[in-house]
Amino acid sequence: MSDRSALQAAIAAEHAVVYGYGPVGAHLKGAARRYAAGRLTAHQNLRDRLAQLITAAGVTPAAAQPAYRLPFPVADAAAAKRLAAHLENGSAGAAWDLTAASAAQSEARDLAVTWLTDAAVAAAHWGAIPPLPGRPVG
Amino acid sequence: MRHRAEITRRAVLAGGLVAAAGCSHASPRPTRRRPPADADALARARSDEADLISACEAEGLTAEREVHVAHLLAVGGSHPATTAALTLDEPITTLLTNSAETLRSLAMGATDGGNAARFASIAASHSAATA
Numbered sequence: 001m002s003d004r005s006a007l008q009a010a011i012a013a014e015h016a017v018v019y020g021y022g023p024v025g026a027h028l029k030g031a032a033r034r035y036a037a038g039r040l041t042a043h044q045n046l047r048d049r050l051a052q053l054i055t056a057a058g059v060t061p062a063a064a065q066p067a068y069r070l071p072f073p074v075a076d077a078a079a080a081k082r083l084a085a086h087l088e089n090g091s092a093g094a095a096w097d098l099t100a101a102s103a104a105q106s107e108a109r110d111l112a113v114t115w116l117t118d119a120a121v122a123a124a125h126w127g128a129i130p131p132l133p134g135r136p137v138g
Numbered sequence: 139m140r141h142r143a144e145i146t147r148r149a150v151l152a153g154g155l156v157a158a159a160g161c162s163h164a165s166p167r168p169t170r171r172r173p174p175a176d177a178d179a180l181a182r183a184r185s186d187e188a189d190l191i192s193a194c195e196a197e198g199l200t201a202e203r204e205v206h207v208a209h210l211l212a213v214g215g216s217h218p219a220t221t222a223a224l225t226l227d228e229p230i231t232t233l234l235t236n237s238a239e240t241l242r243s244l245a246m247g248a249t250d251g252g253n254a255a256r257f258a259s260i261a262a263s264h265s266a267a268t269a
Contacts, residue, residue, distance in 0.1 A: 113242050113254075135255070
């Protein structure tokens with residue numbers, strides 16, 4: 001995967017994560033809802049930084065879809081937390097791919113390395129994480 | 139990026155083969171094998187994981203030990219034998235925090251993308267363990 005296609009895949013993943021935090025927040029209250037709101041803002045900022053990098057490379061950033069299919073029904077707080085963990089683990093996967101595709105010491109590598117840690121910490125907050133967060137399965 | 143680096147290595151190897159074919163009468167020289175990409179960084183990561191495995195054993199942290207064994211294997215280490223119980227100079231959280239910082243730096247500088255991703259992922263795991 002080239003760094004450009006990894007950047008496009010990364011922003012596509014972040015569009016989905018930003019969308020997914022909508023239903024997550026809708027089913028949470030109190031501290032959990034505040035944490036979800038903080039993560040939503042973090043992912044929106046990340047999406048915007050990815051868009052800047054893609055634009056700077058002379059490419060139009062991939063647009064968000066009008067809607068995304070959730071991986072399972074979300075009707076209560078437990079399912080919302082499960083979805084949040086799912087979103088963060090998926091986001092870590094996109095960060096892994098961008099880390100692998102980007103050049104050493106590049107801005108994209110810097111962004112991806114920090115992003116992978118942030119996503120893993122958040123995934124651990126919502127649930128469990130694998131020993132190597134973001135690593136492709138298989 | 140990683141793919142491009144591999145092509146470059148292949149090109150270098152192919153160039154070396156052509157040069158060797160043109161000098162078949164030359165006296166044999168000792169073969170110098172190029173170290174794998176990011177060899178020093180991988181060695182540093184293995185050393186940190188070995189320390190963390192020992193620390194987990196000292197603290198009786200069985201599940202955490204297995205996580206660090208997975209990290210060690212990911213950076214080219216082999217399955218460790220259980221070591222003798224150690225006295226820790228530092229809390230394990232300090233080891234994890236310091237290691238995460240080191241690994242993020244290694245990830246930034248790694249020439250092989252796969253190594254970079256592994257370093258970044260292990261750093262992420264260490265940070266998540268101390269959050």
